[in-house]
Amino acid sequence: MGKVTGFLEIDRQVHKYQPAADRIRHFHEFTLPMSDKEVEKQAARCMDCGVPYCHGPTGCPVHNQIPDWNDLVYNGDWDTAIRNLHSTNNFPEFTGRVCPAPCEEACTLNLEDIPVAIKTIEQALADKAYELGHIRPYPAEKKTGKRVAIIGSGPAGMAAAQQLGRVGHEVHVYERESRPGGLMRFGIPDFKMEKHYIDRRVEQMQGEGVIFHCGVNVGVDVTVADLLAQHDAVLYCGGSETPRPANIPGDDLDGVHDAMPYLVQQNKRVGGEDIRSVAWPAEPILAGGKHVVVVGGGDTASDCVGTAFRQGAVRVTQLDIRAQPPEKEDKLVVWPYWATKMRTSSSQAEGAEREFQVATLEFIGEDGQLTGVRCCEVDELRKPIAGTEFVIRADLAFIAIGFAGPFQNSVLKELDGVLKTVTDSRRSANVAANDRDYRTSIDRLYAAGDVRRGQSLVVWAIREGRQAARSVDEALMGSSVLPR
Numbered sequence: 001m002g003k004v005t006g007f008l009e010i011d012r013q014v015h016k017y018q019p020a021a022d023r024i025r026h027f028h029e030f031t032l033p034m035s036d037k038e039v040e041k042q043a044a045r046c047m048d049c050g051v052p053y054c055h056g057p058t059g060c061p062v063h064n065q066i067p068d069w070n071d072l073v074y075n076g077d078w079d080t081a082i083r084n085l086h087s088t089n090n091f092p093e094f095t096g097r098v099c100p101a102p103c104e105e106a107c108t109l110n111l112e113d114i115p116v117a118i119k120t121i122e123q124a125l126a127d128k129a130y131e132l133g134h135i136r137p138y139p140a141e142k143k144t145g146k147r148v149a150i151i152g153s154g155p156a157g158m159a160a161a162q163q164l165g166r167v168g169h170e171v172h173v174y175e176r177e178s179r180p181g182g183l184m185r186f187g188i189p190d191f192k193m194e195k196h197y198i199d200r201r202v203e204q205m206q207g208e209g210v211i212f213h214c215g216v217n218v219g220v221d222v223t224v225a226d227l228l229a230q231h232d233a234v235l236y237c238g239g240s241e242t243p244r245p246a247n248i249p250g251d252d253l254d255g256v257h258d259a260m261p262y263l264v265q266q267n268k269r270v271g272g273e274d275i276r277s278v279a280w281p282a283e284p285i286l287a288g289g290k291h292v293v294v295v296g297g298g299d300t301a302s303d304c305v306g307t308a309f310r311q312g313a314v315r316v317t318q319l320d321i322r323a324q325p326p327e328k329e330d331k332l333v334v335w336p337y338w339a340t341k342m343r344t345s346s347s348q349a350e351g352a353e354r355e356f357q358v359a360t361l362e363f364i365g366e367d368g369q370l371t372g373v374r375c376c377e378v379d380e381l382r383k384p385i386a387g388t389e390f391v392i393r394a395d396l397a398f399i400a401i402g403f404a405g406p407f408q409n410s411v412l413k414e415l416d417g418v419l420k421t422v423t424d425s426r427r428s429a430n431v432a433a434n435d436r437d438y439r440t441s442i443d444r445l446y447a448a449g450d451v452r453r454g455q456s457l458v459v460w461a462i463r464e465g466r467q468a469a470r471s472v473d474e475a476l477m478g479s480s481v482l483p484r
Helices: 036-043 066-074 078-086 092-098 102-106 108-112 118-131 155-166 196-207 224-230 259-270 299-311 458-477
Strands: 147-151 170-175 211-214 233-236 256-258 291-295 315-320 353-356 358-366 369-377 390-393 396-399 421-423 429-431 445-447
Touching: 036 066, 036 118, 066 078, 066 118, 078 118, 092 118, 092 196, 092 458, 102 108, 102 118, 147 155, 147 224, 155 170, 155 196, 155 458, 196 211, 224 233, 233 458, 256 259, 259 299, 259 396, 291 299, 291 390, 299 315, 299 396, 315 358, 315 390, 369 396, 445 458
Parallel strands: 147 170, 147 233, 170 211, 233 445, 256 396, 291 315, 291 396, 315 353
Antiparallel strands: 358 369, 369 390, 421 429
8 A cells, every 4th residue: 555665765744734823813724735746645655554453443433444545645546535535434524624533543653653644634635525526415316205303413413414315315404503513513613623614515415405404402492202203213413512510619600611612602703603502601701811721631621722822811721630641652552542642732732831630629719700720739549639739820711521421401301211321431421322223212213423422533423423324224224235
């Protein structure tokens, strides 16, 4: 695959970023694309490594045939490479931008810390697909007469809708918010992925017969019982959006917020929409001129950091209760799995101060307004170390410590006592369904994505949406041509 000696002759290169001082002045994407020739050179580094862990169970959740399309790109056959990529991934322009690339961690060349630039090549392929006219409707040749409802239009719901629409079912997607995309639109900042990519896919899917119903909160505006009565199957892809409770004293002070309302508001501002949301409070949250503290060390916390800088925050401090990881992992112990090592996101690189192995003890304030965050160092068991307390000035604080399952006040409220749920190792209450047929405890109701597996990656949601679509199709038609 690729050039036999490519990895020996060509250095690893990935797309560059605009300087931090420039990119924090806007909310647009800031990656600088590589030329086609540069991308082809990077694809040439993919070697015939025998067992390509990159697209196995340790690498890519949707099993992208990475060595195959790298070889095609290296040989200049972009058309076939794009078709190959789309055979496993409905939305490579999403994953090429926001996926953390476990495929690169699993690359054989990562044993030497020089993995193939898979994510960069995937994004280039996805963008080339638009340029070459591949992102157009591919409607089914024949309709089946079956109707399927999908609750939620995040990556799982969109992937399932496209797959089911392409085999001829009449697909109706119900979205609580004003526009499709779920947290991919309203949670992920535009500087990581601009939303016109979602709009293009929605337009493509509408051309394939998928019908979107936005502003419809299933379980409130329309019942699941009604959807089951009007459709042959219903697939629940509502996501995992309930903020995990921090139970930190003082979290009721003005200036302390969960992360998601903040991110949703800013995404709505960038999209030219009213910041009010069905699910989140409408009080404007802005970081301009403020000292900001972000509690949490994951992607959502990082998104808060980048958003705060772009709004003009004076200082941003990120608190992580975990110990600072090593700069480099032990390859012989970890590879080809995702390694715990020191990673710096583009948002953190914009000037965030990071504190590791620190617990947030209390939000402190005056007259009901946040003024600081009281912290302390913790030991290996995350227990406070006496005498290490300190206070960080804060005018604004965001709690970004993950999600505890889907919202309880809509679908789950309607189906309380009927729809089985299960609590996972992260204490998230998710809808009970397996990853073989995605059936729930209610006949003809299926569940996929974060609502089933708990908070996860966009690429995992796409995988689950595709697999659930096959299960639904198989149940309705007796067999399915959709891939699993």
